[in-house]
Amino acid sequence: MEIATITDGEFGENCYVVADNGCLYVIDPGVDYDGIKAAIDKCQLPVKYVFLTHGHYDHTFSVKNFDKSIIYAHADEKGLLNDAAQNLSEFTGTPFSINGINYYSGGRYMIDGIEITHTPGHTAGCVVIKMGNSLFSGDTLFYDTVGRTDLPSGDPKILQKSLKLFDSFDKSLNVYPGHGAPFVLGDAYKINYFLKKNNK
Numbered sequence: 549m550e551i552a553t554i555t556d557g558e559f560g561e562n563c564y565v566v567a568d569n570g571c572l573y574v575i576d577p578g579v580d581y582d583g584i585k586a587a588i589d590k591c592q593l594p595v596k597y598v599f600l601t602h603g604h605y606d607h608t609f610s611v612k613n614f615d616k617s618i619i620y621a622h623a624d625e626k627g628l629l630n631d632a633a634q635n636l637s638e639f640t641g642t643p644f645s646i647n648g649i650n651y652y653s654g655g656r657y658m659i660d661g662i663e664i665t666h667t668p669g670h671t672a673g674c675v676v677i678k679m680g681n682s683l684f685s686g687d688t689l690f691y692d693t694v695g696r697t698d699l700p701s702g703d704p705k706i707l708q709k710s711l712k713l714f715d716s717f718d719k720s721l722n723v724y725p726g727h728g729a730p731f732v733l734g735d736a737y738k739i740n741y742f743l744k745k746n747n748k
């Protein structure tokens with residue numbers, strides 16, 4: 549498995565283009581579509597799925613460049629994706645809403661060996677995506693903190709509960725967050741106040 553990281557210069561969000569078994573998987577197609585396209589073209593492989601960890605505009609800006617039939621998000625994110633004010637694109641000068649993509653529901657969703665776990669809190673339909681030894685954590689978990697909870701459908705109590713779900717993950721997983729550098733999950737447990745809080 550090979551992972552290319554495309555970080556937008558203005559908003560700092562990470563898009564990941566993952567090459568695995570002859571296919572590409574795009575996680576959070578954000579603002580820098582030129583960079584995302586270059587990473588895809590370099591691999592010369594078909595894009596099988598596009599996964600959204602959540603609906604905020606900086607993680608979904610380039611969704612419009614992909615076929616809707618391969619895009620997946622959690623059903624609890626539908627309202628936010630559909631609404632330019634809630635997905636915050638309204639405040640960027642380029643309002644957009646996302647409709648007609650695929651939605652799954654429930655706490656855990658498996659697709660082709662990829663394990664998606666619902667981790668609400670930053671937004672209602674946030675998920676983390678596990679592929680092999682890599683965990684794509686969106687804005688749910690960063691190395692030393694968590695995503696903000698003061699935006700539409702955010703809830704600090706629910707996020708704290710969602711963090712409990714990380715206890716069941718192998719601590720050797722490499723975590724690729726929605727912003728910032730990757731880290732080993734076990735290392736975050738040593739220093740991240742929000743993870744430590746659950747395990748006192």
Ligand SMILES: [Zn+2]
Nearest residue numbers: 602604670687
């Ligand atoms: Zn976000």
